[in-house]
Amino acid sequence: MNNPNVVVVGATGAVGRVFLRILEQRHFPVNRLRLCASPRSIGKRIRVHGEELPVEETTPDIFDDADFAFISASTAVSRELAPVAAQRGALVIDDSSAYRMDPRVPLVVPEINPQDLEWHQNLTAIPNCSTTQMVMALYPLHRANPIKRIIADSYQAVSGTGTLAMDELRQQSRALLDGASVKPSVYPHQIAFNVLPHIEPFMEDGYTREEQKMLYETRKIMHAPDIAVSATCVRVPVYLSHSEAVHVEFEEPMSPQEARELMAAFPGVKVLDDPKTNTYPLAIDAADRDEVFVGRIRKDSSHPNGLAMWIVSDNLRKGAALNAIQIAEEVLKRELLKPRG
Numbered sequence: 001m002n003n004p005n006v007v008v009v010g011a012t013g014a015v016g017r018v019f020l021r022i023l024e025q026r027h028f029p030v031n032r033l034r035l036c037a038s039p040r041s042i043g044k045r046i047r048v049h050g051e052e053l054p055v056e057e058t059t060p061d062i063f064d065d066a067d068f069a070f071i072s073a074s075t076a077v078s079r080e081l082a083p084v085a086a087q088r089g090a091l092v093i094d095d096s097s098a099y100r101m102d103p104r105v106p107l108v109v110p111e112i113n114p115q116d117l118e119w120h121q122n123l124t125a126i127p128n129c130s131t132t133q134m135v136m137a138l139y140p141l142h143r144a145n146p147i148k149r150i151i152a153d154s155y156q157a158v159s160g161t162g163t164l165a166m167d168e169l170r171q172q173s174r175a176l177l178d179g180a181s182v183k184p185s186v187y188p189h190q191i192a193f194n195v196l197p198h199i200e201p202f203m204e205d206g207y208t209r210e211e212q213k214m215l216y217e218t219r220k221i222m223h224a225p226d227i228a229v230s231a232t233c234v235r236v237p238v239y240l241s242h243s244e245a246v247h248v249e250f251e252e253p254m255s256p257q258e259a260r261e262l263m264a265a266f267p268g269v270k271v272l273d274d275p276k277t278n279t280y281p282l283a284i285d286a287a288d289r290d291e292v293f294v295g296r297i298r299k300d301s302s303h304p305n306g307l308a309m310w311i312v313s314d315n316l317r318k319g320a321a322l323n324a325i326q327i328a329e330e331v332l333k334r335e336l337l338k339p340r341g
């Protein structure tokens, strides 16, 4: 086929900007690229592949000759636009949580369940960023020794909330260092020099929606409906890269060395684990990198079949934009674009 036509909705956002950079870095084949955002960005220009492209209005007919529609705006925008784009013949790769748990929609991490793309109906979804990095590290272990239970505590960067939250951390940090007071706006409390045990709304069971995503999305991606996951998701004053302390219970015991070898052999995962030299994954080192980094791998002293570890990844790359582009690459490789009309 000819190179695909691509529409990016949310091209001016935190994920959208990184998405366009990765498109260039990976030489993703594109015939016509069109960029959309909210009405306030219409007319802005963004440089891609050496060309200044205008930000256009997101109208339904923009999808008419699109082969791929990457939607990275908000759940509400995805709910409105994804069916329109899919119906007009584009394969939608959606970054929001709108369709992730819809049984008709493949939820894909290409290293783990690329085969699920075979049954797409012009709509696929990427997982939540905190889920993606966790399943990337755990799936190679789960294949060797099924996982029964996961306890995960996340330390999530403000870029996970988007550009407004990054601005808020910057402004609050400056103001507080200057001795001024701050008024939170994106988050319910001050984020600078603070830690918030609250990401997304609280649900009836006391968990937040973000914490529930780590349970339900993990089960769907790994095809493991019985895995138990208890997560505490925490926002920290870090710009980029989520970190996670993860405790895993397997059916059988697993040694830290076996886990290291299994993870090191899995594509997209890098083990950084040498306590003697203070070597372990750090958020600042994972920023702008594609890999999911794992370290601090040790026996969980509270369970004979348990391991504990520390998982770090760039939430805007593997947690969002990179995963979406990898899905498109897999679709092209498997020739899964549906014929138009």
Ligand SMILES: NC(=O)c1ccc[n+]([C@@H]2O[C@H](COP(=O)([O-])OP(=O)(O)OC[C@H]3O[C@@H](n4cnc5c(N)ncnc54)[C@H](OP(=O)(O)O)[C@@H]3O)[C@@H](O)[C@H]2O)c1
Residues within 6 Å of the ligand: 009, 010, 011, 012, 013, 014, 015, 016, 036, 037, 038, 039, 040, 041, 042, 058, 071, 072, 073, 074, 075, 077, 095, 096, 097, 127, 128, 129, 159, 160, 161, 162, 163, 164, 315, 316, 319, 320
């Ligand atoms: N950030 C992450 O780590 C991450 C990870 C996984 C998934 N996601 C998902 O990715 C999506 C984008 O997140 P983000 O962090 O990039 O947010 P963001 O920085 O706030 O960017 C939002 C983007 O959506 C655009 N937009 C807003 N309303 C729109 C509308 N009515 N029509 C068209 N475009 C509209 C914005 O345009 P303007 O610039 O004109 O306002 C902007 O380009 C969300 O669904 C999020 O859940 C994010």
